[in-house]
Amino acid sequence: VPVQYIVLKRSPLIPEMATQEVQLNETLAHLKTESETLKTKLEEERAKLHDVELHQVAEKVEALGQFVMKTRRTLKGHGNKVLCMDWCKDKRRIVSSSQDGKVIVWDAFTTNKEHAVTMPCTWVMACAYAPSGCAVACGGLDNKCSVYPLSLDKNENLAAKKKSVAMHTNYLSACSFTNSDMQILTSSGDGTCALWDVESGQLLQSFHGHAADVLCLDLAPSETGNTFVSGGCDKKANVWDMRSGQCIQSFETHESDINSVRYYPSGDAFASGSDDATCRLYDLRADREVAIYSKESIIFGVSSVDFSLSGRLLFGGYNDYTINVWDVLKGTRVSILFGHENRVSTLRVSPDGTAFCTGSWDHTLRIWA
């Protein structure tokens, strides 16, 4: 890790600032060197004590039985590829977005469409439900993230109340509200992530560090504090501190674009899905990859991943139209689900864990349980 020095124009009026800066730079350099030395020593100790891998520790865990999961609902209505979806906290409503520019809000129990908005752009790659359930956010090739308040009056034109919040210099790849309807986190093809105030549209913090398009993001579970993880075309998964804008951890073991990242429910780890046809698990405290979910027979990329409520199962949507279900601890595949007639592009488990929803290039969404 190269040591970075920040050069400050030294003003004769603020000599104490200059001294502080020099001291801090030196401390930082020492700490980084110490950190690297310790990392090397730790790897040596791990090897000596035969520090074991996750699946070895999990050998004593009971194996999972057969899973019977089927499509319970099919949501039809989009005119083109479904690109993204999100659950409402009420565990029954879903928002989805499509290549045809349409954003639809569904009642997943009844499959009825409750709202529909036509965006001024095609390829709406990102959509998210507000925590209150009263609004949705979406964006894509328009380089923006816009918020639409949802009206109880079905006849009202939602597009009229649209609020433009985020502005990037390339496509919007993902968006997510934070704990409230007041802030939105975005990721973009311009290589950055950003935090925005919804009311004013003001940029609150920007996150620089990816060397290429950022494709996905996920916020840490609220108990674990103000961090989020992002994945990009640079094969890196970065963990960020939301207040300072700093990248606090970075992982680079995937061999291709990272399309999806999702926190483990405890917040101590996260999973990723990549075009290299693997899903991986990274533990934040051990600061390394601890599991890889792959099979020689799986050669198509993973578009999206999510955990079951306990974190024992990892669901992956793949470009070969299937869903693979993995035992997170043992590293084995427990089920493969068929149904979609084209790539699975998006996958989310419902807030109470009773089902998961997938969206596909076959224009439909499916609810599985």
Added chain:
Amino acid sequence: MNMSTTNNIAQARKLVEQLRIEAGIERIKVIILVIYFVSKAAADLMSYCEQHARSDPLLVGVPTSENPFKDKKPCIIL
């Protein structure tokens, strides 16, 4: 003091703050690395799974009557 001096001071303060934060993060990383082996991290992940397994509907399976998506009633067209 003129505008440009005031701006320089503000900038200097911001950069010093940034350096403090970076140094703090590096310290914490060093402490955490010393404590955590993969085996410990793995044990923690396993323990979490075990604690929450019973309340994971997709893992244990819930009866048809309890999962709203599994109900067999026909769709209501409103």
